[in-house]
Amino acid sequence: MKSYTEYIWFNTSKRREYINITDKVEEALRKSGIKEGMILVSAMHITAGVYVNDAESGLIQDIDEWLENLAPYKENYRHHRIGEDNGDAHLKSLLIHHEVIIPVTNGKLDFGPWQQVYYAEFDGQRRKRLIIKVMGE
Amino acid sequence: MKSYTEYIWFNTSKRREYINITDKVEEALRKSGIKEGMILVSAMHITAGVYVNDAESGLIQDIDEWLENLAPYKENYRHHRIGEDNGDAHLKSLLIHHEVIIPVTNGKLDFGPWQQVYYAEFDGQRRKRLIIKVMGE
Amino acid sequence: MKSYTEYIWFNTSKRREYINITDKVEEALRKSGIKEGMILVSAMHITAGVYVNDAESGLIQDIDEWLENLAPYKENYRHHRIGEDNGDAHLKSLLIHHEVIIPVTNGKLDFGPWQQVYYAEFDGQRRKRLIIKVMGE
Numbered sequence: 001m002k003s004y005t006e007y008i009w010f011n012t013s014k015r016r017e018y019i020n021i022t023d024k025v026e027e028a029l030r031k032s033g034i035k036e037g038m039i040l041v042s043a044m045h046i047t048a049g050v051y052v053n054d055a056e057s058g059l060i061q062d063i064d065e066w067l068e069n070l071a072p073y074k075e076n077y078r079h080h081r082i083g084e085d086n087g088d089a090h091l092k093s094l095l096i097h098h099e100v101i102i103p104v105t106n107g108k109l110d111f112g113p114w115q116q117v118y119y120a121e122f123d124g125q126r127r128k129r130l131i132i133k134v135m136g137e
Numbered sequence: 138m139k140s141y142t143e144y145i146w147f148n149t150s151k152r153r154e155y156i157n158i159t160d161k162v163e164e165a166l167r168k169s170g171i172k173e174g175m176i177l178v179s180a181m182h183i184t185a186g187v188y189v190n191d192a193e194s195g196l197i198q199d200i201d202e203w204l205e206n207l208a209p210y211k212e213n214y215r216h217h218r219i220g221e222d223n224g225d226a227h228l229k230s231l232l233i234h235h236e237v238i239i240p241v242t243n244g245k246l247d248f249g250p251w252q253q254v255y256y257a258e259f260d261g262q263r264r265k266r267l268i269i270k271v272m273g274e
Numbered sequence: 275m276k277s278y279t280e281y282i283w284f285n286t287s288k289r290r291e292y293i294n295i296t297d298k299v300e301e302a303l304r305k306s307g308i309k310e311g312m313i314l315v316s317a318m319h320i321t322a323g324v325y326v327n328d329a330e331s332g333l334i335q336d337i338d339e340w341l342e343n344l345a346p347y348k349e350n351y352r353h354h355r356i357g358e359d360n361g362d363a364h365l366k367s368l369l370i371h372h373e374v375i376i377p378v379t380n381g382k383l384d385f386g387p388w389q390q391v392y393y394a395e396f397d398g399q400r401r402k403r404l405i406i407k408v409m410g411e
Contacts, residue, residue: 001138001275001411003310005379036140037272038177040312040375044386046327052235053183058215059227066228070207070344078332090333091340097234097371098326101177103270105142110268112181131384133377135311135410136272137138138275173277174409175314189372190320195352196364203365207344234371238314240407242279247405249318273409274275 004032004134007044012124018060019119021130025102026109028132035107037136042099044131047089047123049096055116067092067122089122096120104136141169141271144181149261155197156256158267162239163246165269172244174273179236181268184226184260186233192253204229204259226259233257241273278306278408281318286398292334293393295404299376300383302406309381311410316373318405321363321397323370329390341366341396363396370394378410 006028010019025041041050053059068088077087100117103110119130143165147156162178178187190196205225214224237254240247256267280302284293299315315324327333342362351361374391377384393404 001311003410005377005384037138038270040377042375042377044384044389046386046388051231053227053231054216056216056219058218059224062214062216062224063228063231066208071340077336079328079330079336081332082330087333087336090327091337094325094327094337094370096231099375101179101236101238101375103142103177103179103268105270110142110181110270112183112266114183115181129386131377133312133379133384136140174275175407188368190364190368191353193353193356195355196361199351199353199361200365200368203345233368238316238373238375240279240314240316240405242407247279247318247407249320249403251320252318273277 001135002034002137004028006132008130009127010119010121011127012121015124016064017121017124020055020116021119022116025117025132029104029134032134034104034134034136037104039102039104040099040133041102041117042131044129047086047093048128049093049098049120050100051096051118051120052100052115054114067095071095086123092122138272139171139274141165143269145267146264147256147258148264149258152261153201154258154261157192157253158256159253162254162269166241166271169271171241171271171273174241176239176241177236177270178239178254179268181266184223184230185265186230186235186257187237188233188255188257189237189252191251204232208232223260229259275409276308276411280406282404283401284393284395285401286395289398290338291395291398294329294390295393296390299391299406303378303408306408308378308408308410311378313376313378314373314407315376315391316405318403321360321367322402323367323372323394324374325370325392325394326374326389327392328388341369345369360397366396
């Protein structure tokens with residue numbers, strides 16, 4: 001089994017932001033030389049997520065509104081007693097999930113026609129990191 | 138590391154449908170000859186999901202009602218401005234998640250007594266695809 | 275590819291409980307001797323989950339309240355017609371998800387500074403099981 005690991009840093013200008021990282025994942029796969037296996041893409045912070053869905057700007061706004069509706073920003077989270085204000089970002093991270101596994105076949109992401117990988121930032125405006133690990137042969 | 142890949146097609150008669158695919162996953166595992174490792178089962182569309190839970194018809198209706206409650210069908214998603222009407226199906230896919238990883242031990246799915254794999258269709262009545270990739274030794 | 279499998283049993287005193295299992299996962303990794311690869315941590319029951327987030331007691335209460343809000347205990351789930359009373363636990367398991375994949379680099383969990391692995395019990399007070407499978411080289 002071969003493996004290849006890469007870290008990507010983000011520092012978003014907005015608190016919440018959705019960044020298409022499909023090309024970064026494809027680049028890591030190309031560098032790895034792996035033809036058959038899978039790729040783990042995982043946020044290294046607990047207030048961010050990774051998901052696979054459509055690169056359509058209206059949908060991305062829908063997703064943001066939906067996440068804010070189900071895991072809203074509010075002042076009185078118990079987590080805020082230790083001086084934080086990002087309780088909602090933790091819940092959004094749990095809802096969207098923090099990692100995905102992508103199949104690799106014939107040296108390519110084995111995706112359907114509309115699948116794209118997104119990094120979802122829920123507490124941005126500071127440096128945060130993501131790991132891409134390709135494993136296979 | 139050995140690997141084995143299979144694609145399964147669905148064309149559900151209803152818009153939303155929950156299909157137990159445990160036997161398909163077991164069949165792919167048997168064909169792979171792999172005894173130790175894991176299986177990635179992943180929807181290749183962004184309006185479907187894969188989950189592991191109980192094969193109990195009442196619960197499946199509860200799950201469907203719960204998903205509709207948290208990610209309801211409605212007309213005014215921004216995503217619909219490009220001519221779609223399936224915004225809810227994208228959100229349901231994100232909520233239930235689009236893939237699972239199943240452990241393989243001694244040539245079997247290493248599941249607890251009630252675990253079953255389901256394909257969850259949220260925008261059916263057309264051909265859609267799922268990937269099963271077995272990896273290990 | 276090497277692999278190493280371990281099972282952990284739980285029997286919580288409360289119905290819902292959140293248990294930090296990071297040290298158990300690290301111990302399994304150490305025993306495996308694997309330096310590069312990944313770890314699958316997966317609940318073997320359909321009324322429990324596994325997630326990665328912060329070891330902060332206020333946040334854990336926030337997570338519990340949030341899960342109860344989005345997937346509440348109630349009497350009239352259809353699943354209860356077969357004599358169960360844990361419909362909410364199935365939905366909470368789907369919401370939080372039942373497994374995570376953790377990257378392994380240089381013989382360590384390749385986590386960010388605050389990432390911890392939790393077992394989330396939603397229908398406890400009885401023996402339940404979790405699988406840890408380390409795979410790599």
